[in-house]
Amino acid sequence: MLLGRTALLFFLAFAQFALGAQDYYKVLGLSKQANEKQIKSAYRQLSKKYHPDKNPNDDTAHDKFVEVSEAYEALSNPESRKIYDQYGHEGLKQRQQGGGGGFHAHDPFDVFGRMFGGGGHFGGQQRRGPNIEVKVGIALRDFYNGRTTEFQWDKQQICEECDGTGAADGIVDTCRSCGGHGIKIVKHQLAPGMFQQVQMQCDQCGGRGKSIKHKCPICQGQRVVRKPTPVSLTVQRGMADGSKIVYENEADASPDYIAGDLIVTLVEKDPDLEVDNPDQVDGVFFRRKDDDLYWNEILSLREALLGGWTRNITHLDGHVVRLSRPAGEVVQPGTIETVASEGMPKWHEDGDSVYHKTEFGNLYVEYVVVLPDQMDESLRKDLGAVFDKYRKKHGVDLHKDSGRPERPVMSGEGHREHEEL
Ligand SMILES: [Zn+2]
Numbered sequence: 433m434l435l436g437r438t439a440l441l442f443f444l445a446f447a448q449f450a451l452g453a454q455d456y457y458k459v460l461g462l463s464k465q466a467n468e469k470q471i472k473s474a475y476r477q478l479s480k481k482y483h484p485d486k487n488p489n490d491d492t493a494h495d496k497f498v499e500v501s502e503a504y505e506a507l508s509n510p511e512s513r514k515i516y517d518q519y520g521h522e523g524l525k526q527r528q529q530g531g532g533g534g535f536h537a538h539d540p541f542d543v544f545g546r547m548f549g550g551g552g553h554f555g556g557q558q559r560r561g562p563n564i565e566v567k568v569g570i571a572l573r574d575f576y577n578g579r580t581t582e583f584q585w586d587k588q589q590i591c592e593e594c595d596g597t598g599a600a601d602g603i604v605d606t607c608r609s610c611g612g613h614g615i616k617i618v619k620h621q622l623a624p625g626m627f628q629q630v631q632m633q634c635d636q637c638g639g640r641g642k643s644i645k646h647k648c649p650i651c652q653g654q655r656v657v658r659k660p661t662p663v664s665l666t667v668q669r670g671m672a673d674g675s676k677i678v679y680e681n682e683a684d685a686s687p688d689y690i691a692g693d694l695i696v697t698l699v700e701k702d703p704d705l706e707v708d709n710p711d712q713v714d715g716v717f718f719r720r721k722d723d724d725l726y727w728n729e730i731l732s733l734r735e736a737l738l739g740g741w742t743r744n745i746t747h748l749d750g751h752v753v754r755l756s757r758p759a760g761e762v763v764q765p766g767t768i769e770t771v772a773s774e775g776m777p778k779w780h781e782d783g784d785s786v787y788h789k790t791e792f793g794n795l796y797v798e799y800v801v802v803l804p805d806q807m808d809e810s811l812r813k814d815l816g817a818v819f820d821k822y823r824k825k826h827g828v829d830l831h832k833d834s835g836r837p838e839r840p841v842m843s844g845e846g847h848r849e850h851e852e853l
């Protein structure tokens with residue numbers, strides 16, 4: 433009997449050890465150097481992924497959800513994190529037993545609710561806040577190379593000061609004016625003995641059914657505050673202009689609803705030459721159409737006519753695209769040269785994988801030939817003489833060669849000629 437109890441105790445202790453033994457950093461997929469923001473972001477993603485509402489009847493997901501919230505609780509508090517870093521799980525456990533109001537493993541749904549607002553569950557019965565769309569301007573260079581960046585927007589957040597209660601002291605009473613219903617029935621007398629009953633939102637509590645004596649000084653009792661909130665944004669190579677990235681449940685937060693989605697649209701912006709082009713790269717002036725790029729290259733009359741030139745164009749990642757013609761090769765104005773595979777990288781879902789070979793669209797170069805504005809008189813004579821000399825040999829007379837007649841042609845119905853006769 434005694435032996436049995438000991439064995440059971442041992443088993444319980446062992447089970448607890450086994451459950452608590454997972455490294456909290458590993459659970460969140462982070463390194464020990466992770467900052468507060470990374471911890472928050474990792475929890476945000478994982479808790480949504482493993483939330484039982486999204487994985488009904490999946491015990492593994494449920495366990496993961498509990499594990500993730502426990503890890504977040506321990507690491508999001510600087511004090512408990514320090515203890516965990518030094519003494520591990522055992523340290524946290526001792527601290528908890530020793531009182532002092534330190535680390536508690538809360539109900540994982542509470543933890544989730546604090547992060548996302550609402551009762552710790554997705555949708556269903558719970559009201560959902562509006563989605564919010566944000567446009568973010570991205571330079572062509574970043575669409576080409578890919579980039580992880582950050583932008584800010586004024587997000588409504590649950591007030592941290594009062595934990596979303598709106599009360600400075602955390603005390604929230606039932607509204608006396610409406611008895612907590614948020615609405616009042618008001619009687620209007622229409623005529624003697626005739627009444628109309630109108631249902632109105634309670635003006636004392638704004639329809640919430642709750643009253644606060646001491647309003648929170650930070651949110652003025654509103655329970656939410658708007659503040660600039662950074663969002664990390666990854667632009668993948670070759671993403672289309674107008675791509676949308678959805679951040680689930682990251683729109684405005686409120687104690688009254690589950691936050692809607694933040695939807696970010698990437699829009700190609702004109703290059704800011706001071707900020708976006710420190711290396712004087714030609715590529716920032718490329719124009720993009722889907723996976724292809726367009727560029728105008730200027731040639732002098734001499735180059736277009738005589739050939740024997742080279743151009744080095746620096747692409748968006750700094751590599752050089754060389755254009756050239758040997759001496760004697762004429763380039764007609766308006767000629768479009770296709771430079772294969774020097775366009776945009778084609779976006780692919782495995783784009784980041786080392787096993788994925790990125791394909792590229794084309795670069796189309798249009799040649800623009802510039803003639804001199806003014807001709808020096810002697811140069812004009814010299815050139816004229818050269819042209820005259822060679823026209824006799826194998827020149828072209830555009831007028832003759834066009835096949836157009838020298839004189840008006842007689843035709844049976846041409847009554848103009850008729851009159852002249
Ligand atoms: Zn009221």
Ligand SMILES: [Zn+2]
Pocket residue numbers: 591592593594595596597598599648649650651652653654655656
């Ligand atoms: Zn507040």
